[in-house]
Amino acid sequence: MDHLDHLVRSGWTRAGAADADLPAHASRWLAARTGLRPASTPVAPGSVAPVPDSALPAAVRAVLGSIVGAEHVLVESPDRLARAGGLSYLDLLRRRGAGDLAVPDAVVVPADPAEVVRVLAACAEHGVAVVPFGGGTSVVGGVSALRGGFDSVIALDLARLDRLVSVDPVSRLAVFQAGVPAPVAERLLARHGFTLGHFPQSYERATIGGFAATRSSGQASAGYGRFEDMVAGVRVATPRGDWRLGTAPASAAGPDLRRLVVGSEGAFGVITEVTLRVRPKPVVSRHEGFVLDGWEAGAEAVRALTQEDVRGAVTRLSDPEETEVGFTMNGGWKTRAVRAYLRARGVREPCLLVIGWEASSAAALRAKRAATLKVLRGAVRLGRPVGEAWRRGRFSGPRQRDALMDAGVCVETLETAAHWSGLSALRTAVTAALTGSLTRDGRRPVVACHISHTYETGASLYFTVLVPRDPADPVGQWQRAKHAASTAITTLGTITHHHAVGVDHAPYLSAEIGDLGVDVLRAVKAELDPAGVLNPGKLIPGPATAPR
Numbered sequence: 001m002d003h004l005d006h007l008v009r010s011g012w013t014r015a016g017a018a019d020a021d022l023p024a025h026a027s028r029w030l031a032a033r034t035g036l037r038p039a040s041t042p043v044a045p046g047s048v049a050p051v052p053d054s055a056l057p058a059a060v061r062a063v064l065g066s067i068v069g070a071e072h073v074l075v076e077s078p079d080r081l082a083r084a085g086g087l088s089y090l091d092l093l094r095r096r097g098a099g100d101l102a103v104p105d106a107v108v109v110p111a112d113p114a115e116v117v118r119v120l121a122a123c124a125e126h127g128v129a130v131v132p133f134g135g136g137t138s139v140v141g142g143v144s145a146l147r148g149g150f151d152s153v154i155a156l157d158l159a160r161l162d163r164l165v166s167v168d169p170v171s172r173l174a175v176f177q178a179g180v181p182a183p184v185a186e187r188l189l190a191r192h193g194f195t196l197g198h199f200p201q202s203y204e205r206a207t208i209g210g211f212a213a214t215r216s217s218g219q220a221s222a223g224y225g226r227f228e229d230m231v232a233g234v235r236v237a238t239p240r241g242d243w244r245l246g247t248a249p250a251s252a253a254g255p256d257l258r259r260l261v262v263g264s265e266g267a268f269g270v271i272t273e274v275t276l277r278v279r280p281k282p283v284v285s286r287h288e289g290f291v292l293d294g295w296e297a298g299a300e301a302v303r304a305l306t307q308e309d310v311r312g313a314v315t316r317l318s319d320p321e322e323t324e325v326g327f328t329m330n331g332g333w334k335t336r337a338v339r340a341y342l343r344a345r346g347v348r349e350p351c352l353l354v355i356g357w358e359a360s361s362a363a364a365l366r367a368k369r370a371a372t373l374k375v376l377r378g379a380v381r382l383g384r385p386v387g388e389a390w391r392r393g394r395f396s397g398p399r400q401r402d403a404l405m406d407a408g409v410c411v412e413t414l415e416t417a418a419h420w421s422g423l424s425a426l427r428t429a430v431t432a433a434l435t436g437s438l439t440r441d442g443r444r445p446v447v448a449c450h451i452s453h454t455y456e457t458g459a460s461l462y463f464t465v466l467v468p469r470d471p472a473d474p475v476g477q478w479q480r481a482k483h484a485a486s487t488a489i490t491t492l493g494t495i496t497h498h499h500a501v502g503v504d505h506a507p508y509l510s511a512e513i514g515d516l517g518v519d520v521l522r523a524v525k526a527e528l529d530p531a532g533v534l535n536p537g538k539l540i541p542g543p544a545t546a547p548r
């Protein structure tokens with residue numbers, strides 16, 4: 001299956017680090033700033049993980065083959081290794097040979113929703129754990145092949161559920177099968193003049209079903225909303241049968257059960273179709289860069305833009321550290337000129353703000369932009385080149401992860417959100433927790449942060465961490481830092497704004513939703529998945545969810 005080959009990977013890109021080398025000036029800066037030394041050699045590059053023999057009994061394999069076709073039950077090592085986890089730093093480390101890697105016993109690739117229902121019924125009957133697998137971009141352990149209490153586990157790859165089922169241009173609705181990757185969805189919608197407007201950084205790989213299962217949020221969320229806001233209906237396969245929800249634009253028929261499915265991370269059922277609200281494709285767009293002096297001024301400006309409803313579809317504020325990292329990674333005479341200009345304007349702590357407007361006409365865009373500029377009177381304008389450079393590179397950040405890992409860097413991200421009144425305290429606490437945990441033996445972390453999803457009442461915070469890898473304990477180094485950050489987050493914000501719970505956040509869930517909330521999730525799971533085969537160890541805290 002050609003389209004799955006790229007999933008056998010040690011990194012984000014097909015070619016690994018070769019896709020995005022680390023420029024020499026960036027390596028020099030990292031060495032000076034973090035203490036990175038050439039001695040910080042990478043763990044073995046490439047996929048060196050051992051693949052155990054498949055534990056799936058031959059009789060069960062035959063049953064699954066009778067449902068999806070024997071050729072769609074894959075048991076070869078590369079196919080299984082390809083679905084052994086997602087794309088977190090720890091996932092990538094494990095594929096490079098550090099720590100234990102959970103490998104599924106088989107990959108089952110059904111063709112349609114009916115086959116998914118039958119596969120789930122068979123797995124429930126035979127006691128086989130099922131890990132739904134979309135694009136495999138989870139960064140929280142969501143696609144780790146955990147068995148729970150079962151002897152075997154399959155990855156249920158949704159790649160063949162790849163159709164745009166229908167478009168209703170009058171109601172502006174489109175029904176997609178769950179395995180459609182985001183770029184394909186956009187291409188299919190463009191033929192009808194529509195867009196979803198959902199562009200997370202994982203856009204190039206993630207799927208419609210994965211977005212719905214994780215309550216994803218894209219870079220243009222200020223204009224188009226979170227993915228859950230786009231979901232008008234869902235079709236879900238459960239071990240107890242097919243379930244469809246969402247028949248009208250609004251309803252008072254009891255609690256909104258779609259909300260129970262969206263964000264259920266494959267623990268309640270497998271989403272097979274999603275009905276999505278679509279929007280006319282914008283005719284014009286424009287991205288510009290601005291600089292505010294200091295985090296507080298920047299956050300205040302973003303709050304004003306949001307609460308006065310004049311932000312762009314993209315509204316993204318970097319803190320001083322992230323702005324500095326961006327300047328340094330770019331390098332070159334243009335960056336030097338920008339720095340000199342900002343100094344001349346008296347800016348001491350530059351915070352880059354990128355605004356992207358979209359509209360159906362040039363006049364409408366001009367009006368939107370004018371309203372934004374009125375609120376941004378105190379900002380230094382850097383103009384289109386800076387904004388458009390961000391737009392061009394908006395999916396390329398992850399490519400540099402491979403090169404950074406090869407250079408011996410621990411590189412990872414985490415995210416949270418809080419109300420405006422508590423946002424800066426949350427940023428300070430998480431930065432301090434990460435810095436405190438990772439400053440060791442001459443290693444000094446870079447902890448950078450940005451706001452990229454804004455709401456009337458608050459915003460998300462997204463942290464990027466760079467620190468020389470601890471060669472003695474690379475896995476433990478990040479686990480301790482993540483635990484420190486998560487502990488700080490539980491008192492001030494949400495444990496996850498858009499990455500979902502997976503394995504990594506499950507131990508912190510009850511602090512947010514209460515033990516009663518966890519019991520409600522357990523009760524729903526028991527009803528929909530009585531045998532407990534669906535994605536064990538994910539979402540719902542339990543013995544399998546100790547911090548990784």
Ligand SMILES: Cc1cc2nc3c(=O)[nH]c(=O)nc-3n(C[C@H](O)[C@H](O)[C@H](O)COP(=O)(O)OP(=O)(O)OC[C@H]3O[C@@H](n4cnc5c(N)ncnc54)[C@H](O)[C@@H]3O)c2cc1C
Nearest residue numbers: 134135136137138142200201202207209210216217266271
């Ligand atoms: C570099 C990088 C950047 C990222 N940027 C963003 C971002 O900007 N915004 C954002 O929201 N997220 C981001 N993510 C996280 C990730 O891309 C999202 O969680 C995405 O929604 C996952 O989609 P996927 O198809 O890859 O799902 P997968 O990773 O395959 O699965 C995610 C979870 O959902 C379950 N699942 C998948 N499909 C289904 C289904 N059809 N039915 C039921 N359960 C299912 C899986 O079992 C798993 O628990 C990023 C990840 C990476 C690696």
